[in-house]
Amino acid sequence: MTYTKEHRDKAADVFIRFGLSPADTIRELGYLSRTILYTWYRERLEEEPFCSIGI
Numbered sequence: 298m299t300y301t302k303e304h305r306d307k308a309a310d311v312f313i314r315f316g317l318s319p320a321d322t323i324r325e326l327g328y329l330s331r332t333i334l335y336t337w338y339r340e341r342l343e344e345e346p347f348c349s350i351g352i
Contacts, residue, residue, distance in 0.1 A: 304328075308329055308338075309337050312337075323340055
């Protein structure tokens, strides 16, 4: 499956909201893996370095 930028941004936002908890984020969204989540989060930090705390 191909994910849109909106999917990636939503996952990063939920990840941040859940305090960087991959298990809670995956449970909430139900459509990604830890590897994909961390990749999208890092991409988000590169785009907006001050959007949240880093890992």
